[in-house]
Amino acid sequence: MQALTNRSKVVAKKEMTFIEKLYLPAIFSGMIITFKHFFRRKPTIKYPEQIRPFSGVYRGQHVLKRDEIGAERCTACGLCAVACPAEAITMTSAERKPGEEGLYREEKYAATYEINMLRCIFCGDCEDACPKEAIFLTDRKVDSLYTRKEFVYGKNILVESKENPISLVKRQTPQVKEFKHHVEFAHNQTYDKQKKVKNSSH
């Protein structure tokens, strides 16, 4: 019968020679191999002191951004909650009072905004869905906590502080911004930009 491939090998259980039966040469060669490993560079990373750099687009804990004058960008439209596959996001909205323009960018804002970090799967769909560039995932890790309640993060944790804003430079690279001009993500642009995209696509 003709063989289908030329890769088949005849397996023979051959008798061991006397030297092989002694096992000592094999033992010594094995010991030399382990001895070489003794001097190898160890790939261990000593974690708490030494942390591997995260990817710039790592999807970790969320941040609710403020705009240039420090007003909250979120307008409580609920698109992130709709987009969330894990249903981790809840919010209640409220109307901006006169004199609160420095606090909230739009007339409507999120009075409460909660993300359940135990439900969240860190897919980043909320970031994609947000029309106001308000919510982003960052390269920060969610802390280990003792109770389930503590994992429901409210605005006090999610909104960035005015004093030290969270940098998104690694995340919002020019390439990413360019990509967001794609018609599929056109809702992420401001109104007149959206029109431009629509015009160009027609």
Add this chain to the structure above:
Amino acid sequence: MTLSFLIYKVILVLIIFAITLLVATYSTYAERKIAAFLQDRIGPDRAGPFGILQPLADAVKMFMKEEMIPSVSNRMLFIIGPGVCMLTACMTGVVIPWGPSMNIGGTEYPLQITDLNIGILYLFGVISLGVYGIMIGGWASNNKFSLLGAIRASSQMISYEVAMGLSIIALVMTTGTLSLGQIAADQPGAHWNVFIQPLGFLIFIICAFAETNRAPFDLPECETELVGGYHTEYSSMKLGFFLFAEYINMFISSAVISTFYFGGYNMPFIARFVHDPNWLAVLGFVFLFTKISFFIFVFMWVRWTLPRFRYDQLMNLGWKVLIPLSILNLVVTGGWMMRMEIYHFFIK
């Protein structure tokens, strides 16, 4: 037998005892480090610099753990078991010459607790008593895995003691003495017994691995087959005693191998540079410990290289390979020693 002599001996006993315990303690650390390095890991490095204080942390853990004595066990024997193990392990260091004699103010101070003229017999007697600790512990636990481990330990020890004894008889024939001090003194410079008895050395070191229950002969405590073997039911410091006794045995075995086959405290060319007997004694002690450290490393190196034997393979190796080989070694050694007589017998 003066008072000063007694005091000197007591001090020597205490020092040797302390060193034995210290070396055994740091053997646990060395074992973990060497295992890690042979497997491309770093090993314990949290307690102190490089994890140097890890044995202390382990000891604290062992003492703090809950003491468990199974209600179905034989309570007294259960407690005696690890004690016997530890006691016999510590007793073996008595006859080992830790260095040549010191000479202070005209009196000789030998660095050997006692130079018995039947040192080898004493050594073997105590080593074979060691199996009682394991046997009693395994039996008293009233647990089938413990008992299996204990039975394995005893049959393994008995099997390998035969080959070990026979390989030592050949050594005794060439050295002509049973005293360890004499054996060490008879190997000045590089006249080590390993060059006279290479096969005997090979058999002896294999049997030493088996006697100390170390891999590849760690069948009495193989966790993949017997949960934990003879110490399955033990916890806290009683478990610690069993594990500790193994490391003491390893240390003593390394000392015995160094003394029997590698010249003990002797080192080539040292007599040319150092003439003061006290310095020679100190240096001899250092040399002996270098050799011992090397053999402890070999013990660990082998453990982390070779897989465990199957039980029938173990028995095959012991009875069908090592014993015939050691008898052959005995016959060849005897023939070589009597070569002139044999020559004359056939010529005439």
